[in-house]
Amino acid sequence: MEPIMEIILSRDPEQKEFHQAVTEVLESVKPVLDKNPEYRHEKVLERIVEPERVIIFRVPWMDDRGEIHVNRGFRVEMNSALGPYKGGLRFHPSVNLSILKFLAFEQVFKNALTTLSLGGGKGGSDFDPKGKSDSEVMRFCQSFMSELFRHIGPDTDVPAGDIGVGAREIGYLFGMYKKLKNEFTGVLTGKSVNWGGSLIRPEATGYGCVYFAAEMLATRNSTLEKKVCLVSGSGNVAQYTTEKLIEMGAKVVTLSDSSGYIFDERGIDKEKLEYVKTLKNIKRGRIKEYAEKFSEAVYTPTDPGAAFNPLWNHQADCAFPCATQNEINENDAQNLVNNNVQLVCEGANMPTTIEGINVFQDSNILYAPGKAANAGGVAVSGLEMSQNSMRLNWPRQEVEHRLQIIMKSIHKTCLDAAEDYGTPGNYLIGANIAGFVKVVEAMLDQGLV
Numbered sequence: 001m002e003p004i005m006e007i008i009l010s011r012d013p014e015q016k017e018f019h020q021a022v023t024e025v026l027e028s029v030k031p032v033l034d035k036n037p038e039y040r041h042e043k044v045l046e047r048i049v050e051p052e053r054v055i056i057f058r059v060p061w062m063d064d065r066g067e068i069h070v071n072r073g074f075r076v077e078m079n080s081a082l083g084p085y086k087g088g089l090r091f092h093p094s095v096n097l098s099i100l101k102f103l104a105f106e107q108v109f110k111n112a113l114t115t116l117s118l119g120g121g122k123g124g125s126d127f128d129p130k131g132k133s134d135s136e137v138m139r140f141c142q143s144f145m146s147e148l149f150r151h152i153g154p155d156t157d158v159p160a161g162d163i164g165v166g167a168r169e170i171g172y173l174f175g176m177y178k179k180l181k182n183e184f185t186g187v188l189t190g191k192s193v194n195w196g197g198s199l200i201r202p203e204a205t206g207y208g209c210v211y212f213a214a215e216m217l218a219t220r221n222s223t224l225e226k227k228v229c230l231v232s233g234s235g236n237v238a239q240y241t242t243e244k245l246i247e248m249g250a251k252v253v254t255l256s257d258s259s260g261y262i263f264d265e266r267g268i269d270k271e272k273l274e275y276v277k278t279l280k281n282i283k284r285g286r287i288k289e290y291a292e293k294f295s296e297a298v299y300t301p302t303d304p305g306a307a308f309n310p311l312w313n314h315q316a317d318c319a320f321p322c323a324t325q326n327e328i329n330e331n332d333a334q335n336l337v338n339n340n341v342q343l344v345c346e347g348a349n350m351p352t353t354i355e356g357i358n359v360f361q362d363s364n365i366l367y368a369p370g371k372a373a374n375a376g377g378v379a380v381s382g383l384e385m386s387q388n389s390m391r392l393n394w395p396r397q398e399v400e401h402r403l404q405i406i407m408k409s410i411h412k413t414c415l416d417a418a419e420d421y422g423t424p425g426n427y428l429i430g431a432n433i434a435g436f437v438k439v440v441e442a443m444l445d446q447g448l449v
């Protein structure tokens with residue numbers, strides 16, 4: 001494995017998040033390479049870590065005062081062995097090529113696990129939608145799409161949302177694509193249900209994550225009923241993770257944003273969650289306001305220099321990181337283990353550092369990596385693509401039922417692969433191996449392209 005890492009480190013030394021994602025996968029798949037010597041001969045690792053195509057472009061736009069700004073746009077088309085590139089767009093000031101390559105790399109294996117025909121990609125911009133008016137967001141999205149439209153298409157590359165890209169942004173992006181191509185096709189997923197979106201797509205990542213957690217607990221004859229849960233984030237994934245946890249009888253006591261977190265010992269019930277949805281999705285406010293509205297909750301601001309995040313240091317049974325990458329470090333992981341947390345199920349992509357993962361792996365905790373546990377979002381995006389192709393809309397129950405079946409299947413696939421390679425119960429190794437083998441076999445079938 002070292003020569004591959006050396007190539008990556010020397011070629012792109014600054015891409016730390018990408019190195020982290022590759023290291024995690026390479027460490028898991030070594031036994032697969034030992035069992036299949038042709039993989040080394042065919043240089044599958046060298047091929048799989050290199051994106052098929054990376055597009056970087058200028059995104060000029062004008063704010064409401066007439067001032068011009070220039071952001072950078074990206075699309076990483078990582079791997080199309082299993083289908084059209086598929087993966088979200090992220091608008092956040094931290095976005096750079098390293099973050100998008102890590103996300104695109106993860107996406108390849110995640111999409112392989114969904115049982116659908118989807119390749120992997122990811123894109124976005126360092127644009128920050130926070131504090132921008134709707135008109136500014138619209139002008140930005142239009143400018144972004146005026147370049148991206150050349151590179152995507154319903155059979156080529158189908159982007160979706162991610163951090164900072166929700167229903168509003170998808171609407172503006174789609175409108176511009178339609179105008180430029182003079183086509184109404186399923187080129188983006190996460191569309192509004194009025195005009196081509198799928199029911200359950202907004203809920204899918206969070207709901208899927210909770211279904212996955214329920215499957216994991218079932219392996220130990222346990223359920224989510226009455227479990228105290230820590231959830232981070234307060235965006236799309238966190239909201240619907242919380243919603244499904246409440247529905248399954250669990251008690252969610254935390255939510256967060258990049259400024260801080262709230263702890264509500266009595267639990268976030270349905271009414272409080274509705275308040276959060278309005279606060280975040282419509283008013284675009286801060287989670288701090290939750291503690292102003294509900295006096296039983298305590299707000300703690302983020303301390304960027306702190307050695308650990310106090311959100312992960314509450315007594316709880318389960319933890320659902322649903323905000324962003326590397327939000328659980330080694331100390332946080334140790335705190336979770338010390339507090340006897342039984343399960344960590346990742347709604348976000350790569351929310352745990354490698355040191356943190358090692359702490360989980362050395363403990364008895366049930367730990368599910370994001371590429372398995374949060375695959376419900378892209379799975380329902382795949383179902384949205386199918387519905388668009390057929391020009392049909394499936395009812396809510398049908399989509400949710402399919403989502404449940406897919407999450408069960410991913411869970412089983414991970415466990416089976418882990419068992420086959422002598423690491424029973426290890427979801428991380430199982431997910432990496434199962435996703436990797438599926439993609440590599442397709443690449444080999446398709447020749448050296």
Ligand code: NDP
Pocket residue numbers: 161162163164165166205233234235236237238256257258259322323324325347348349374375377378
């Ligand atoms: P949203 O933009 O809806 O919400 C993101 C949440 O995370 C916000 O509460 C945000 O706070 C917080 N957050 C973002 N960056 C940081 C940071 N650097 N530090 C602390 N908090 C932060 O995004 P999603 O809910 O869609 O995405 C959350 C995670 O789930 C991401 O890792 C994403 O890649 C992953 N994911 C999303 C899928 C989807 O379908 N949407 C599918 C699969 C994975 P603030 O408002 O202050 O920025």
